[in-house]
Amino acid sequence: MRKTLIAVAFAAVLAGCNSQQASAPQNQTDAGFESKLQEQLLDAKPGSVIEIPAGHFHLKRGLSLRTDGVTIKGAGMDQTVLSFKGQVVGPEGLLVNANDFTIENLTIEDTKGDALKINHGRNITIHGVRTQWTDGSKTSNGPYGIYPVKTQNTLIEDSEAIGASDSGIYVGQSTNVIVRNNKVHGNVAGIEIENTVDADVYGNSATDNSGGILIFNMPDLLMDGHSTRVFKNTVTANNHDNFAANGSAVASVPAGSGIVVNSNPKVEIFDNDIADNKTANIIISSFYSTNYSSRLGVEPNYDPYPKGIFVYGNRLKGGGDSPSGLEFKALKTALFGLNGHFPDVLWDGYSDPKFKGKELPPGDRICIQDVSGVVNADGPDGYKHPDTDMKPFQCTLPKLPPVVLNPEPKV
Amino acid sequence: MPAKFFRHLLPAALLLLAGCHRAMPAVAFHADGRPPMLSDWHVVEARDGKLELNAGVVPYSLNSHLFTDYVHKLRTIWMPKGESAKYTAHGPLDFPVGTIISKTFYYPRAADGKFSDVARTLDYAGDFAGQGLDLASVHMVETRLLVRRKDGWAPFTYVWNEAQTEASLARTGDVQALTLVDAQGGREDFNYVVPDEGQCVTCHEADMLSRHIQPIGPKARHLNRDYDYGRGRQNQLEHLVAMGYLMGLPALGDVPRDANWRDPSASLDARARAYLDINCAMCHNPNGVASVTGFSLGPDTPEDHRLGLCKSPEAAGPATGGRLFDIVPGKPDESILMYRMASTRPGVMMPEIGRSTVDREGEALIRAWILSLQGNCDIVH
Numbered sequence: 001m002r003k004t005l006i007a008v009a010f011a012a013v014l015a016g017c018n019s020q021q022a023s024a025p026q027n028q029t030d031a032g033f034e035s036k037l038q039e040q041l042l043d044a045k046p047g048s049v050i051e052i053p054a055g056h057f058h059l060k061r062g063l064s065l066r067t068d069g070v071t072i073k074g075a076g077m078d079q080t081v082l083s084f085k086g087q088v089v090g091p092e093g094l095l096v097n098a099n100d101f102t103i104e105n106l107t108i109e110d111t112k113g114d115a116l117k118i119n120h121g122r123n124i125t126i127h128g129v130r131t132q133w134t135d136g137s138k139t140s141n142g143p144y145g146i147y148p149v150k151t152q153n154t155l156i157e158d159s160e161a162i163g164a165s166d167s168g169i170y171v172g173q174s175t176n177v178i179v180r181n182n183k184v185h186g187n188v189a190g191i192e193i194e195n196t197v198d199a200d201v202y203g204n205s206a207t208d209n210s211g212g213i214l215i216f217n218m219p220d221l222l223m224d225g226h227s228t229r230v231f232k233n234t235v236t237a238n239n240h241d242n243f244a245a246n247g248s249a250v251a252s253v254p255a256g257s258g259i260v261v262n263s264n265p266k267v268e269i270f271d272n273d274i275a276d277n278k279t280a281n282i283i284i285s286s287f288y289s290t291n292y293s294s295r296l297g298v299e300p301n302y303d304p305y306p307k308g309i310f311v312y313g314n315r316l317k318g319g320g321d322s323p324s325g326l327e328f329k330a331l332k333t334a335l336f337g338l339n340g341h342f343p344d345v346l347w348d349g350y351s352d353p354k355f356k357g358k359e360l361p362p363g364d365r366i367c368i369q370d371v372s373g374v375v376n377a378d379g380p381d382g383y384k385h386p387d388t389d390m391k392p393f394q395c396t397l398p399k400l401p402p403v404v405l406n407p408e409p410k411v
Numbered sequence: 412m413p414a415k416f417f418r419h420l421l422p423a424a425l426l427l428l429a430g431c432h433r434a435m436p437a438v439a440f441h442a443d444g445r446p447p448m449l450s451d452w453h454v455v456e457a458r459d460g461k462l463e464l465n466a467g468v469v470p471y472s473l474n475s476h477l478f479t480d481y482v483h484k485l486r487t488i489w490m491p492k493g494e495s496a497k498y499t500a501h502g503p504l505d506f507p508v509g510t511i512i513s514k515t516f517y518y519p520r521a522a523d524g525k526f527s528d529v530a531r532t533l534d535y536a537g538d539f540a541g542q543g544l545d546l547a548s549v550h551m552v553e554t555r556l557l558v559r560r561k562d563g564w565a566p567f568t569y570v571w572n573e574a575q576t577e578a579s580l581a582r583t584g585d586v587q588a589l590t591l592v593d594a595q596g597g598r599e600d601f602n603y604v605v606p607d608e609g610q611c612v613t614c615h616e617a618d619m620l621s622r623h624i625q626p627i628g629p630k631a632r633h634l635n636r637d638y639d640y641g642r643g644r645q646n647q648l649e650h651l652v653a654m655g656y657l658m659g660l661p662a663l664g665d666v667p668r669d670a671n672w673r674d675p676s677a678s679l680d681a682r683a684r685a686y687l688d689i690n691c692a693m694c695h696n697p698n699g700v701a702s703v704t705g706f707s708l709g710p711d712t713p714e715d716h717r718l719g720l721c722k723s724p725e726a727a728g729p730a731t732g733g734r735l736f737d738i739v740p741g742k743p744d745e746s747i748l749m750y751r752m753a754s755t756r757p758g759v760m761m762p763e764i765g766r767s768t769v770d771r772e773g774e775a776l777i778r779a780w781i782l783s784l785q786g787n788c789d790i791v792h
Contacts, residue, residue, distance in 0.1 A: 035583040042582065042608050061584060062757075064609035066622060088586060089604050089764060090757030095613075097622060097700075113758035114726075119703065120619040142758055143728020149703045150619070166728040173703055220705040220716050221725060247724055247731030247747065290723075292735060294788040297721025380792065 026086060030058040038063065044070045052106060054079035061089040062111070068099040074106025077130045077160065084111040085134075091142070092117045093131075096124075102410060104128045110135070111142045115164075118148040125409040126156045133163035137186045139243045141165040145187070149173055150222065155409045157181050165243060166250050167192040168209070171199065173223050178403055179204065188244040189214045189253065190235075193264075195225040200403040202232045210242040211250065211257035212277065217264040218249055219287065219302035226308075227266040229400050235259055237276040242324070252290035254279040254324035263287045265307040265364075268400050275317035279324050280342050280375075282316075284309055284366060286350035289379050305352045307364040310397040316344045316371060327383050335375065335386060343373025343388070350380055368393035435465045438489050440509045442560060449554050449569035449578035454489060454513050455543075457576050462515060462544035462551065465489070469654060470542055470640075471647050473633040475672045475685040478770040480603055481531050481591055482552065483538060485515040486628065490656050498648075498659035500667060502617070503626045504634075510559040512626055517544060517551040521592035526550060526573065531591040531599070533673065533772070542641050546575055552587065553605050554578050557615070557626050564624045566611035583607045591768065601767045610764050618698045627693045632667040632710065669710065672776060683780030684710055686773055690762065706737055714784075719748060721788035730759040740784035749778060 026034070038061070040050045046069030054075040059082055065072075072094075074080030084093050091113025094103075099122040107130040108115040115131035118124050131145030145161035148154050149172040160183045161168025168187035171177050177199040184190035190206035192214040193199045206212035212235035215228045235258045244251040253260060256278030261267045262285050274281040287293050287304035298304075320342030323332050332342055345368055351360070368374055374393055378386045438453050450456055453465050464470060468489045476484065490496070491509035499505050506512075518529030519538055529550050538549055551571040558565045569578035570585050584607035591599045615624040628634075634651075637644045648666065651657035660666070669688055670681035677685075691708040694701040704725040707717050716722040719737030724730075724747055732750035739745040751761035752774050760766070 038583045038607055038609070060586075061607060064613065066609070066612055066616075087757060088602060089584070089610070091759075091763050095609075097616070097619060111758070112756065113728075113763070119700065139729050141729070143726060143730075147726075149726070164728075166726070170726075172726065218723060218725065220722050222702060222705065245727075245729040245731045246733040247735045248728055249723065288792055291790055292723040293791045294721040294736070295791050296740075296786050297716045297723065297736060297788060299716060 026058055026060055033057050034059050034061065041065045041070075046070070046100075049073060052080050052082070056081045056083060058083050058086055059093075060086055062087065062092045062095060062113075064092075064095040064097075065101070066097050068101075070098065070100075071102040071104075072106070073104055076105050077107050077128055080106040081109055082106065083109045085109070087112045095119065096121060099123055101125070102127070106130075107132060109133070113142045114144040114147045115142060116146050117144070118151055118154075120150045121148070122152045123407060123409075124148055124151050124154040126154075126159055127409075128158045130160040131162070131164070131168070132160075133165075135163075137163050137165075137188075137240060137243050139165055139245055143167070143248070144170045146170070147172070148177075152176055153405055153407070154178070155180075155405055160184070161190075162186045164188065165245065166248055167214070170194065171196050173221055173225075174199075176403055176405065178202075178405060184209060184212075186240065188240075188242055189250045190238065192216060192250065193225070193228050194218060194249070195221050195223055197223070197225055197227055198403050199228040201228065201230045205234045205236075206238060207234070207236045208240050209238045210240045210244070210255040211253040211260050212236075212238040212274075213258075214250065214253065214260045214262070215264045215267050216249060216260075216262045217287075217303075219298040219304075224303070225264055227400055228264065229268045229270075229402070230259060231269070231271045233272045235272060235274045235277065235281075239276075239278045249290065249292075252292070254283075254328060256280070256319075256322065256324050257283050258319065259283070260285065261306050261309055262290070263304045263306055265303070265309075266400060267306070267309050268397075269309075269311045270313045272314045273317075274314055274344075275319060277319040278322040279320065279328060280344070280346035281319040282311060282314075282345045282371070283348075284345065285348040286379075288350050289348045303352075305350060306366065307352070307360075308397060309366045309368075310399075311345065311367070311371065312369040314370060319344070320346070328377075331375070331377055331383050331386055335388065342375055344371035345374040347374060347376050348379040349376045349386075362395070363397065365395050365397070366393055367395040367397050369396075435463065438465050438467065438511065440491060440511060440558070445567065445580060445582070447580050449556075452511065452556065454511055454556070455485075455487060455515060455554060457546060457551075460546050461540050462517075462546060462549075464542055467654075468513075469651065469656065470638065471629070471634060472636070472638055473628050473689065474636050474669045475633070475689045477627070477689050478766060478773055479516065480601060480766050480768045481529075481533075482516045482518055482603070483535055483549075485517065485538075485544060487513045488629065488651070488656065489513075495656050495658050496651070498631065498657060498661070500631055503630050504657065506559050506626070506629075508559055508561050512557040512629065513554055514628075515544070515551060515554040517549045518589075520548055520550050521590075523592070527588065528590050528592050528598075531593040531597075551575055551578075552603060553581070553585075555611070557624075564615070564626065566608060566615065566624065568605060568608070568611065570605055581605055581607075584610065599768060604764070604767060606764060613700060613764060614693050614762075616700060617693070617696075619700060619702060620698070628689075632669045633689065635663070635666050635668040636671070667710075672773070679776075679780055679783055683776055686776055690773070694762070720784070720786065728758075730754075732759075736788050738781060738784070739788050740786040741782060743778040743781040746781055749774070749781065752777060
């Protein structure tokens with residue numbers, strides 16, 4: 001009943017932001033700019049460089065590009081702004097289906113759907129791009145800021161993502177990816193790497209999101225992910241209320257999460273500064289904890305257990321003092337008292353029943369070093385028998401090789 | 412042989428019928444470039460109060476149609492002399508270089524006569540004058556061409572002028588404020604959106620890797636139905652064979668056929684799957700634009716998570732409407748699919764482009780279908 005009420009209230013909120021009401025008038029300059037840019041994108045040839053001058057331009061229609069080898073270049077993140085506040089045709093700001101694509105030095109704002117989506121493509125470079133919803137962190141904001149999906153050899157760097165109602169930077173179903181030196185804030189998820197193989201996430205700053213950096217595997221997609229390294233990031237105070245719509249994967253992330261691994265194998269987390277994330281600085285969990293796992297809805301060969309997770313050498317501080325969700329609040333109080341806090345790592349306790357009572361294969365273990373402690377929350381048994389024994393996690397795993405982009409990006 | 416004979420005789424016969432009427436110049440296939448006017452092609456033209464089809468231009472319809480704001484569509488196929496398409500069972504017919512497919516989007520005019528008032532009706536009967544359209548009773552908005560050139564299909568969209576005499580190329584699309592008026596006088600203002608060239612590709616790109624665009628409608632299962640050619644009804648595929656436009660057609664009993672989703676004598680399941688096929692499966696198929704969602708709505712998708720049953724959405728964001736799964740059997744109001752069909756907000760609505768209003772009848776059909784589905788999405792811990 002409660003769920004139904006929420007859904008109805010939510011639908012009413014969304015119904016309020018009708019496209020007709022939202023569309024602001026477009027002046028002649030903007031209209032001329034828009035059709036010229038559309039034609040440049042339609043007529044681009046391999047090698048074309050489309051330069052967008054400084055200015056704040058209002059666009060009504062989502063843009064698209066389907067030619068290989070094109071570069072889109074603004075005059076700078078603060079200088080060239082494409083605003084989709086009055087968008088009538090969407091849903092994306094810019095949709096790209098092309099190889100050898102580079103975009104740099106501009107901002108995409110207030111799109112109805114995703115800001116920058118690259119759907120299928122090889123050798124993608126995103127440099128100095130800001131995606132933002134300017135009216136604050138709202139459920140009705142578009143889901144993703146920077147969103148490559150089904151790409152290979154992808155670099156996202158020196159960019160900024162603000163206010164996405166799902167993930168600021170989201171890399172899905174891709175292979176060979178580097179996400180580095182970006183700033184993400186005010187999103188539900190700062191950076192999310194989902195069903196992706198071989199990703200390096202480093203040098204990023206994630207703060208004021210509901211969850212800082214997420215490494216997820218979801219069922220029923222084109223590919224399953226593994227092998228992500230998360231290092232040298234600053235993941236601080238990601239305590240924003242979770243404003244994602246129910247049903248999306250990130251809606252299950254408790255506000256106050258630093259780095260979250262969900263069902264994704266082979267993840268290495270090291271050399272990060274992680275602090276003051278109120279639920280926990282690091283969470284390791286299973287698809288079963290997302291509450292989306294129904295028998296009919298999940299492919300039979302999907303592996304929901306995080307395996308081969310290696311956490312070591314991070315600098316951790318604070319956090320775990322005010323977890324979200326009734327279960328976690330009760331758990332924290334029961335284990336550590338009203339004024340206590342969770343230790344650095346929270347594990348939901350789901351492990352592969354195939355190995356129940358047996359030792360996991362060494363490569364499948366969860367190995368955790370250099371932390372203040374680990375809570376096994378005992379999710380499978382309704383959080384009834386949690387424990388804080390560190391022994392099961394005292395192990396080492398072979399380190400993952402670095403991701404090498406080949407060919408190297410031109411920027 | 413008789414087929415080709417018939418086809419080449421037909422233009423002459425039409426000429427005779429036209430009598431005092433000046434004949435249209437032959438259809439012009441432009442192998443490259445972007446002709447600025449629809450009349451540069453001589454496929455369909457406004458002449459003497461009618462939208463006329465040129466000689467050799469064959470009208471056709473589909474078993475089930477894509478919803479586009481209640482607009483009516485007149486579809487045609489033309490092929491160069493001596494050329495014909497090869498039959499294929501699943502994808503679009505294999506059309507030869509030179510093929511021109513046209514689709515004219517028009518509304519029956521609303522009773523009050525104001526040009527921007529258009530009728531909300533699913534009844535096509537009053538639209539036609541012979542095989543063409545009666546311009547006194549319709550409001551033409553746009554004509555889209557898909558032209559099979561040597562290097563693949565090329566899309567062109569022409570928007571009709573208010574005088575309804577000519578349509579000109581609109582590469583970057585158009586938005587027109589119209590009002591739908593129903594039989595009871597109920598009115599709904601909306602923006603009719605003519606797609607830009609990039610958006611044509613969004614739906615017509617059948618394979619994300621090859622990135623080739625394809626026609627969507629002229630597949631055997633959509634074409635396998637009768638059409639009234641004015642000289643009697645005939646199965647459309649057999650008519651194409653008789654015209655010399657199609658080779659390799661098996662016995663009709665062996666040709667797949669989607670249901671007409673408005674046919675009450677077809678099963679609810681067949682009607683719903685036909686609706687989802689023509690409205691969704693151009694993107695929601697294992698190679699299409701929406702392949703990354705893992706949610707397919709083609710006619711052959713098995714009835715499990717691949718058809719969205721109890722499946723978590725991928726990348727839907729706020730478009731979930733707070734609902735957990737794409738389709739919850741028996742529970743349309745808990746199914747994301749229904750939420751997105753009922754929305755007109757870009758970023759929420761599905762299909763993501765191509766409409767500004769809700770397909771009320773289609774929504775009712777899919778609601779009834781989800782209600783009829785068995786099973787549940789109980790959470791497993």
